[in-house]
Amino acid sequence: MSRFLAPAALLAACLATPGVAAGLSPAEARMKAAIAADATRNEALLERLVLQNSGTLNLSGVTKVGEMMRAELAPLGFDVRWVDMKDTGRAGHLIATHKGDGRGRRVLLIGHLDTVFEPDSRFTGFRRDGTRAIGPGVGDDKGGMVVIVAALRAMQAAGTLKGADVMVVLTGDEERSGKPLSRSRADLVAAGKWADVALEYEGLAVTPDGDAGTVARRGASDWELVTTGVPGHSGGVFGAELGYGANYELARILDGFRRELPEANLTANVGVLAGGTPAGFVGDSFTATASGKTNIVAERAVARGDLRALTPAQEAAARAKMQAIVAQHLPRTGATLTFNEGYPPMAPTAGNRALLARLNAVNRDLGLPAMPEYDPAKRGAADSSFVAADADTIGGMGAAGGGAHADGEWVDLPSIQRQGLRSAILISRLAAERR
Missing domain, CATH: 3.40.630.10 (Zn peptidases)
Structure with a gap:
């Protein structure tokens, strides 16, 4: 047939x-x-x-x-x-x-x-x-x-x-x-x-x-990334006192995900992000708010997305790699990555x-x-x-x-x-x- x-x-x-x-x-x-x-x-x-x-x-x-x-x-x-x-x-x-x-x-x-x-x-x-x-x-x-x-x-x-x-x-x-x-x-x-x-x-x-x-x-779990920086006049960005700010730290991490994570059956999507002084999510929603000025180094940036993997081992390895990328902070910045409950592979x-x-x-x-x-x-x-x-x-x-x-x-x-x-x-x- x-x-x-x-x-x-x-x-x-x-x-x-x-x-x-x-x-x-x-x-x-x-x-x-x-x-x-x-x-x-x-x-x-x-x-x-x-x-x-x-x-x-x-x-x-x-x-x-x-x-x-x-x-x-x-x-x-x-x-x-x-x-x-x-x-x-x-x-x-x-x-x-x-x-x-x-x-x-x-x-x-x-x-x-x-x-x-x-x-x-x-x-x-x-x-x-x-x-x-x-x-x-x-x-x-x-x-x-x-x-x-x-x-x-x-x-x-x-x-x-x-x-x-x-x-x-x-x-x-x-x-x-x-x-x-x-x-x-x-x-x-x-x-x-x-x-x-x-x-x-x-x-x-x-x-x-x-x-x-x-x-x-594939399983699916949500993640949230929060980066921090030292706020101040933009003339001091990249310098020893202010460093790079929250937005550059967020961009570094997300670009690291883009470069280092892709492999068969694995994806890490960035669904929403915001950065400024201040910035954050509205409760548990996916609505992000931010304000600031062009001459202020960003104090806080946030992003939420999902991770999808085919096996528990692949998911565990991806989470470890993401945390390793997060840990390589730019000067005078910080970052935390948290994973929420999700559907297992x-x-x-x-x-x-x-x-x-x-x-x-x-x-x-x-x-x-x-x-x-x-x-x-x-x-x-x-x-x-x-x-x-x-x-x-x-x-x-x-x-x-x-x-x-x-x-x-x-x-x-x-x-x-x-x-x-x-x-x-x-x-x-x-x-x-x-x-």
């Missing part, structure tokens, strides 16, 4: 071609039929989810989407509970647990209830344009949640859900995490320690050659790659092309990073689409069925393996 089939053609080949079911068991063939029968239902669920605004800071909206997902999971035999997170400034998380026979591999499914689109966003509503659905959060991550429901319903119809130990964690603050992360991600970390395998339902990676698998994601481990191989066995039996590894530098951080240290993990199991986090975000509707069938078969096979 050509790797250049369009998504709709891939789905048609998967669901309609008689010969592709040769590698499927009778139960898997029933899943295939159930996925096809639920197509209209799944699209209707997607529309209902999208029409309910659930911007991260819309606590009531996130809670309502959680209740909508409870209504989908509870009838499938899941014990569903809500974990309140208002003490972190966020709504909470939905955690659903299906107790199987206790003998197979434990499978964790990860998605999120919230979107980047708050109630005052100009991007609202839900509409269809051919095979596309367009709306706020339609792909990130409401399409992913629908894929989870589609897969679990197909498993129930085929009888494979009954013995499966499955947990679903839908966070309510993936787009803007509650603080501290040690609190807001505690339940997810615990779920990762419970699980043998984790599947994350952010959007499917699609390349010009076809679908791809996400076995790695999801490294491309042997276990993650073995899990992709299992997914590709499903693709083979469905007559679909094998999925290569997707470039981790093209993916953002995600909740799967919090479980990857404890469970074999693969990401991007959600629906295919585009324009995430922007007006016009869209999802390919046929991909919901394709992804739902892939997941249903993969989860069933994993759950049947003895631990």
Whole structure:
């Protein structure tokens, strides 16, 4: 089968071609039929989810989407509970647990209830344009949640859900995490320690050659740089008494980052900066203020940015290098660099790659092309990073689409069925393996 089939053609080949079911068991063939029968239902669920605004800071909206997902999971035999997170400034998380026979591999499914689109966003509503659905959060991550429901319903119809130990964690603050992360991600970390395998339902990676698998994601942590200098008349700058001032020290450090940090899969971005007498940030925001004059040596300068790395070792080495650059002060200046809590890296481990191989066995039996590894530098951080240290993990199991986090975000509707069938078969096979 050509790797250049369009998504709709891939789905048609998967669901309609008689010969592709040769590698499927009778139960898997029933899943295939159930996925096809639920197509209209799944699209209707997607529309209902999208029409309910659930911007991260819309606590009531996130809670309502959680209740909508409870209504989908509870009838499938899941014990569903809500974990309140208002003490972190966020709504909470939905955690659903299906107790199987206790003998197979434990499978964790990860998605999120919230979107980047708050109630005052100009991007609202839900509409269809051919095979596309367009709306706020339609792909990130409401399409992913629908894929989870589609897969679990197909498993129930085929009888494979009954013995499966499955947990679903839908966070309510993936787009803007509650603080501290040690609190807001505690339940997810615990779920990762419970699980043998984790599947994350952010959007499917699609390349010009076809679908791809996400076995790695870079982590992301914020940093803040503060430099200081001796204020005084600009006529004394560069001299022994005043030195170089805070602005030159900031420029030296940032240029050192530019020159010494770049390497594969590592980035250090400077998002905002300011310098003068005085200068600083407004609280915990990313709004910086500064004032001064051209004839005054700057007393203070500030900058905030992020660091992204592929592995914990790469991140640790980058942090050490950044601190070493900071420590080489210009005369009469000082500087401090601090790192905030962040998303850990999801490294491309042997276990993650073995899990992709299992997914590709499903693709083979469905007559679909094998999925290569997707470039981790093209993916953002995600909740799967919090479980990857404890469970074999693969990401991007959600629906295919585009324009995430922007007006016009869209999802390919046929991909919901394709992804739902892939997941249903993969989860069933994993759950049947003895631990």
